[in-house]
Structures are given as C-alpha cells and as structure tokens.
Amino acid sequence: MSSVSKEFLVGSDKKSFDKEHRRKLLWNIGKYDAKVVIGKHQYTNLDLAKLRASAIKTKVIHNLDKHLVEFEAAFTKRGGKVIWANDAQEAIDACVEIAHEFNVKSAVKSKSMITEEIHFNELMPKHGVRPVETDLGEVIQQLDGETPYHIVTPAMHKSKADVAKLFHEKEGMPPDSTPEEITMHVRKALRKDYSEAEMGVSGCNFLVADIGGVCLTENEGNAIMAIAYPKVHIAIVGIERTIPTMADLDLFWPLLATYGTGQNVTVYNSVTLGPRQSEEYDGPEDMYVILLDNGRTNLMAQPEQRQALNCIRCGACLNACPIYQSVGGHTYATTYTGPIGSVITPHMRGMEKFKHLSFASSLCGRCTEVCPVKIDLHEHLLRNRRDSVDQKLTTQSERLSMYFFKTAVMSRKTMERGGAGLKNFFISAFFKGAWGDRRDLPKMAPKSFNKQWQDRFKTKS
Secondary structure, three states, rough: OHHHHHHHHHHHHHOOOHHHHHHHOOOOOOOEEEOHHHOHHHHOOOHHHHHHHHHHHHHHHOHHHHHHHHHHHHHOOOOEEEEEEEEEHHHHHHHHHHHHOOOEEEEEEEEOOOHHHHOOHHHHHHHOOOOEEOOOOOOOOHHHHOOOOOOOOOOOOOOHHHHHHHHHHOOOOOOOHHHHHHHHHHHHHHHHHHHHHHHEEEEOOOOOOOOOOOEEEOOHHHHHHHHHOOOOEEEEEHHEEEOHHHHHHHHHHHHHHHHHHHOOOOOOOEEEEEOOOOOOOOOOOEEEEEEOOOHHHHHHOOOHHHHHHHHOOOOHHHOOOOOHHOOHHHHOOOOOOOOHHHHHHHHHHHHHOOOHHOOOOOOOOOOHHHHHOOOOOHHHHHHHHHHHHHHHOOOOHHHHHHHHHHHHHHHHHHHHHOOHHHHHHHHHHHHHHHOOOOOOOOOOOOOOHHHHHHHHHHOOO
C-alpha cells in the first residue's frame, strides 16, 4: 500500500465522521442541485445535446493531433506563440523563462485547475514571481494556504462564518463581516494587483481549433481583466480541451454552465485570439499558449479509458458522488478529485501510486448519469481496478484472499465444508482490515440457504 493510499484512508475516516464538515459540504451541494434542475429547463431535448457533445469530443480525441496543429497555425498567424510541454516541469520552465524575459515580479491569475496541476503557485515564488489569485473562491483558499477543494467551487467546504473568521485573522476585518463586505475588500485589493502585475495567467475552458481561440467562462470578470491589463499573458491548456469550431461553443458553453453552476450561461464568456492587434485598445502585447500533456497521452493510449478525456470539468460528478460528499476534496491528495479524478489520475500520475482512488467508489453510477458528455465513469473505475490487478499491483494478502474466496465460491461442496465457524474465522482473518474498524463483519449463518432447502424438501443439490 502506497503512502498516498494510507493517507487517503486516514483522511477519509477523519472527514467522513466530521459532522460539521459534511453539513457544510452537503448544504452547498444541495444549493447546487436545486439550481441545476432550473438550468436544465432551457433544453427541449437535453439527452440529444449530451449525445452531440459526447460525439464531438470523442471525434476530437481520436483526431487530436490534427486539431492541435490547426489551432497552432491559426493562433500563431495572429502573433501568438505556442509552447508544447510534455510534463509539469517543462510547463513551469516555460513560465519562468517568459517571466524572466519580461522582468515579471507579479502575475494575476484567473481560476485554473491546470495551474494547480503544475504547482504554479508553489514554484513560481522561487523564481521571483508572486502569483495573485483573482477568483474570489481562489483568493479565500490562497489566503488560507489551501489548494482548491472542488474544481468549480474552490472554497465549497467553508461557511460564511469560516470565511469571515479567515479575513478577520489574515486581513484585520471585523469578525462578523458579511459576504458583500468581504467581496468589496477583495475587489479593492485586486484593483491594485491588476494595475501593477506584469503578467496574467489563465487556464482555458475550450481551445477552438479553427480560429485559434482561447475560451474562458466565468462569473466575476476577473479572467477578462487578467487578460486585458498585463502586457504579457500565458494560457496553460491541457491538450484535451480542444473543440473543432467556433460554432461548437453554442453547444458546450450552455452545457458547462448548466452542469457547472445551474445557469443558462455564465456571466462572462470570452474568446481571445492572440495578442493585441494594431486596431485594438486593450489586451496583452505578447500572448503564449502552453499546450500541456503531463500524462494525458498515457490515458489516450488506453482505448477503453480514453473517453475520460472528453471531460469538460463541470464538476457535476463530484457533486453527485456519495464518496466525495463524505470525504471532501483534499482527502484525494490530487488536483482532480471525485469520480473523474479517480479515473484519470492513475493514468496521469501512476497506477501504482493512485490505484486506490478507483476502489474508493460505491459504483452507484450517479457520476455517469449526471455527466454532460456521457462519460461512463463507473465503468472506467472498474477498468482501472482490473488494470491494477493485471499489472500485479495488489498485495500478496489481497491476492491470497481473492484466490481462496474464488476457489470457495466456485464450488458448492467447498462452500459447504467446515461449517459457519470456520467460514467466520477466515472472513475475520482475511477481510477484517479491509472491512474497516467501524463496521461489524458479516456473520455466516449456521446453515446456508442451499442446505436449508435440502433439509426442507429432502432434495440433493
């Protein structure tokens, strides 16, 4: 068992029995669920929209090389620069080189999970660059020294009182500050950061191949300002975020809004085609797009599981998952959490280290049910489990337990031998650790159903 797996078990136990943590999480998810129901009303045929989105993304993944080259040609034609990064280190090295070239001391950031993936906030200060989060949820998390708790709602686990307490301790605000007062305080501070930052950094919701467009969707307007104010902008993008044409945004933006926040469409949606042109009044003078692999091609090489790259990062599967609702986001110790994180992380960061995430599931199928691009998430979790066994990543005790269990259940005579006492002994010996300290092990009945049937009707099996 890896150290990450052990930490997951300890963290899961702690968070699952923290009633206040679960109350906050379920309250926020309940608000989300109510809004999504309203958001879906905009569709006359929601299932058809999901089928179309799934088909488009699947086709893109199968022809990803073509679409990425098409994007690069269109983006560079307007003066943009594209950098291909094989892993997180290459992406950070590129950011550092750009920062040094333009003498960057601070960078304003929009909400971006991919910058969390490459540890941008942790590593850039070592090279003299101060990263400043500008999304309100990310500001809260950065102030508290925490990573995002959720891929859409970074501070989902915090109540209004928690946030007020944080700003009282860190910013000297009154302990009973309202959300409106805290927002205005952050807004005032960020205005100064925007005006002084030499560089803006963002992720990307969709990369439009035919026009070379970098698309961002948001509700606060901070991402647009991160592009418009600084002289240099870097968009760090996972290679799978590509869609073929501008027309496809008509399908994907409403789906992302509906399943991400329960809106018909988010407040601000922008498409950036590169650095500022001669006839334009704002925007960066230099713009870079870093196309990041970082294990995505490992997943693409798996024919059965590559469908997971269709994900548009709406977060719906996290909100639907009973495991996420119990253990929360930080317990996963990964950038991408919940069902989608459990599917993709073992391929992107190593099956041996992260295989346990695919076993942390009830397999209820709710994640698959809510996915707007119809990813068969629970099936992929099962395939990951199979792959971890095929790669002999299980422990010797697990292999022995399953061998004897299989041998027993494949034969009625073997199952009937030894009586209930012997069976209960083996269950206790082999499965007690996996079953957990907080649950009683099942007890075998003195007589099996098969034996009771024989005794009652005097038949032989």
